[in-house]
């Protein structure tokens with residue numbers, strides 16, 4: 258492998274990080290992250306005490322008091338951290354392993370094979386690197402494969418890897434399983450606020466969207482200067498993340514302080530996105546989070562982003578607006594379409610819809 262090479266902007270633009278690493282290119286200022294608003298990169302930040310929620314107690318608990326307790330925990334988790342670790346979610350660990358395995362296999366294919374699924378300019382779906390929208394934007398040390406997975410007519414199969422062979426079958430199945438969890442969670446979240454259980458899902462519509470994003474973070478020579486993902490909150494209703502089993506990296510901000518998110522074996526990590534913050538009139542918090550890099554190890558995660566149907570208007574639920582808690586957000590539709598414009602400038606799209 259070649260030594261450290263300086264890099265011109267042209268060489269960096271549009272290249273998967275993995276390709277730079279494989280070519281022995283160690284660093285470029287395009288990846289060097291600095292933003293006084295979001296503090297420094299601190300690899301030894303304290304651990305976040307993210308609540309653990311037992312999904313089986315929310316769904317089919319024979320004891321109403323057990324269910325009530327879990328709903329209380331859920332409300333408290335989502336109105337403080339905006340995150341929880343979901344356990345007993347119904348997906349066997351062996352299947353989670355299969356999902357991780359095909360994801361890892363895809364990113365380890367030769368570049369020429371992965372490029373068959375390359376994202377086209379201005380498209381979301383496909384394999385590629387951080388989307389470049391502004392000249393001076395800091396780039397993420399992250400390659401990704403974006404796939405619209407639901408509803409079925411949104412699937413652009415030309416971007417779905419055929420290698421490994423089981424990739425598509427596994428992702429069809431994983432999507433269906435995650436959708437079940439999403440449905441239960443939206444109901445439980447509404448019930449935890451004493452609302453009609455379908456009040457969030459009705460706003461999402463019959464053709465609610467789901468997008469999978471496979472994140473691949475190659476080892477990075479400058480973890481003290483480079484982020485895997487810049488600070489952001491998700492533009493979703495909720496996000497369901499399959500974390501890497503062995504390599505940490507995710508950090509969440511609470512009360513202006515960064516915390517490390519621990520790995521919880523066999524759990525799915527769920528967070529509120531901006532759209533549920535809006536619908537819940539700010540009671541549930543869409544947390545700002547970022548991803549650090551690791552100098553020795555690569556890291557793989559899979560985020561399943563849930564969002565309302567195209568064109569569907571969302572707004573704060575009427576019952577959550579009163580004299581003590583006035584309405585905080587305007588009605589919005591297709592919230593995620595402008596998301597990356599804000600993201601790449603280090604801004605939060607939710608600020609644009611505040612009243």
Ligand SMILES: O=C(O)CCC(=O)C(=O)O
Nearest residue numbers: 470472491507548558560
């Ligand atoms: O990779 C992670 O740990 C987090 C991923 C994430 O925040 C995202 O894809 O939006």
Ligand SMILES: [Fe+2]
Nearest residue numbers: 489490491546
């Ligand atoms: Fe995120």
